[in-house]
Amino acid sequence: MKKTNLLSLVLLMAATMLAGAETRLVPADYSAIQQAINDSNNGDVVIVSPGTYQENINFLGKSIVVTSTDPNNPEVVATTIIKAILKVRGDVSSIGSVVTFENGESPEAVLAGFTITKGYGTANYSIPDADYVFWGAGIYCSNSSPTITCNVITGNNGPLKIEGNDPEQWRLGYGGGIACVQSGAIITRNIIQDNSAYAGAGIMTYLGDAKICNNLIYNNSAFVGGGAVIFGGFLINNTIVSNNANLGGGGLVGNLYIACYADFGQTTILNNSICNAKSGGGVLMEGECSDSAFTFNNVWGNLPVNYPGIDNNTGQIISDDSADRTGQSGNISQNPCFRESYHIASYSPCFNAGDPNYVPYPWQRDIDGEYAVMGVQVDIGADEATDNARPVANAGPDQHFDTLVGNVVLDGTGSYDPDIMDVISYQWRQISGPNVTLVNPDAAQPNFAPVIGAVYIFELIVYDGSSKSAPDSVTIVVSNQTPQPRRR
Numbered sequence: 353m354k355k356t357n358l359l360s361l362v363l364l365m366a367a368t369m370l371a372g373a374e375t376r377l378v379p380a381d382y383s384a385i386q387q388a389i390n391d392s393n394n395g396d397v398v399i400v401s402p403g404t405y406q407e408n409i410n411f412l413g414k415s416i417v418v419t420s421t422d423p424n425n426p427e428v429v430a431t432t433i434i435k436a437i438l439k440v441r442g443d444v445s446s447i448g449s450v451v452t453f454e455n456g457e458s459p460e461a462v463l464a465g466f467t468i469t470k471g472y473g474t475a476n477y478s479i480p481d482a483d484y485v486f487w488g489a490g491i492y493c494s495n496s497s498p499t500i501t502c503n504v505i506t507g508n509n510g511p512l513k514i515e516g517n518d519p520e521q522w523r524l525g526y527g528g529g530i531a532c533v534q535s536g537a538i539i540t541r542n543i544i545q546d547n548s549a550y551a552g553a554g555i556m557t558y559l560g561d562a563k564i565c566n567n568l569i570y571n572n573s574a575f576v577g578g579g580a581v582i583f584g585g586f587l588i589n590n591t592i593v594s595n596n597a598n599l600g601g602g603g604l605v606g607n608l609y610i611a612c613y614a615d616f617g618q619t620t621i622l623n624n625s626i627c628n629a630k631s632g633g634g635v636l637m638e639g640e641c642s643d644s645a646f647t648f649n650n651v652w653g654n655l656p657v658n659y660p661g662i663d664n665n666t667g668q669i670i671s672d673d674s675a676d677r678t679g680q681s682g683n684i685s686q687n688p689c690f691r692e693s694y695h696i697a698s699y700s701p702c703f704n705a706g707d708p709n710y711v712p713y714p715w716q717r718d719i720d721g722e723y724a725v726m727g728v729q730v731d732i733g734a735d736e737a738t739d740n741a742r743p744v745a746n747a748g749p750d751q752h753f754d755t756l757v758g759n760v761v762l763d764g765t766g767s768y769d770p771d772i773m774d775v776i777s778y779q780w781r782q783i784s785g786p787n788v789t790l791v792n793p794d795a796a797q798p799n800f801a802p803v804i805g806a807v808y809i810f811e812l813i814v815y816d817g818s819s820k821s822a823p824d825s826v827t828i829v830v831s832n833q834t835p836q837p838r839r840r
Contacts, residue, residue, distance in 0.1 A: 402431040413455030423465025423502035436471040447472035449492035457496040471508040484522035488531030497536035505529040510549030525549035527556035535560040552581030577609035584616035591734040597632025606632035612641035623706040625733035633660030648682035706730035726770035741770040742819040747812040747826035774816040784809035805831025
């Protein structure tokens with residue numbers, strides 16, 4: 353996949369921080385990341401040089417950026433490591449979560465460009481009858497909405513201990529890589545791999561409206577939901593592959609477990625590639641998951657079945673034909689033809705197969721930092737293919753003139769090619785209205801002279817030398833005629 357030098361989300365945020373913000377360097381100014389956080393004020397940036405930092409960090413409710421020296425450089429991310437340590441308080445010892453957001457942090461609290469490892473999880477005693485649950489071995493978000501981007505979250509292991517019938521003796525990990533409890537976190541462009549937990553080894557949400565976009569979630573192991581467990585929130589354009597439900601002797605749903613209930617808030621599963629679960633099946637939906645909750649996903653090659661159910665008599669995993677969403681609401685089941693690191697090419701059935709009406713979040717980029725939509729429509733999965741992205745035509749805004757004018761200029765300058773080195777050419781033509789002569793129809797801004805008061809419609813296609821765009825049209829109304837609706 354062609355790389356670009358788009359500014360990272362972190363740098364964009366850092367550039368807009370309030371005047372007077374300080375940059376704090378670790379280890380040049382502080383020997384530990386937490387020391388720098390403790391001294392920081394809202395708007396500060398903590399920059400961490402490569403090294404292994406054996407500590408657990410807490411953002412303490414501060415709107416600060418904590419970043420490696422280059423979150424977009426995989427070598428920097430791999431060598432800038434936050435590794436959890438054993439904490440001892442009196443007679444009690446625990447490891448806890450590697451990173452914690454639990455004091456109402458906003459999206460301006462940013463964690464970017466680290467390897468997060470060796471966490472265990474944090475108990476949340478505010479949740480009734482769940483004292484035995486340890487949330488977020490790698491990263492724990494509770495009643496907070498931070499931004500978590502460009503990290504590798506790996507080797508975090510939540511507990512799986514059930515002894516007898518007394519829950520006080522149990523220890524269960526929810527969210528091996530990340531757990532979000534009543535959280536609106538933005539979780540984007542992370543690699544979440546090789547984590548384990550009882551439920552949601554890769555990631556788990558519980559209430560809230562977390563936005564989980566363009567992450568690679570693979571090779572995680574749980575008893576329930578090896579890749580992800582979603583109890584509310586937005587799971588959009590992720591690649592969830594090769595996860596397992598084999599922890600504790602074998603469980604349920606290797607890749608994705610979804611629960612749709614009104615109490616959990618909105619659940620949206622959109623444009624994801626959910627493939628190659630090693631055990632437990634691909635996707636299980638519990639509750640009232642409407643057709644609109646699960647759309648434009650590719651569910652393929654999961655073992656033993658793509659959409660599992662449970663035999664009430666034997667407890668065994670079975671194929672549940674009634675749950676199969678293939679062919680409904682844009683969902684497909686085809687070999688995604690992955691290339692290296694689970695990228696796709698234009699020959700993949702996931703290419704241009706996502707929701708044609710999807711509008712990405714302003715901050716959203718694909719797993720490599722490129723635009724979230726590069727072609728005619730968004731791809732399925734974390735990667736947006738750019739072998740040769742089709743250019744995009746923009747014929748400009750409709751225009752309305754109350755009187756007959758002598759000259760009208762069309763405006764195609766909003767057209768673009770996602771491959772920024774490509775040069776586009778313009779092809780205008782009239783498709784409706786009294787015939788006129790279009791001057792310079794191969795230019796970005798041709799013009800014409802209306803002959804009478806009427807409705808004139810023109811179409812624009814742009815070409816990059818390899819691919820033509822989808823057409824876009826513009827309506828010109830002259831002399832009090834009402835504009836006609838047009839389709840883009």
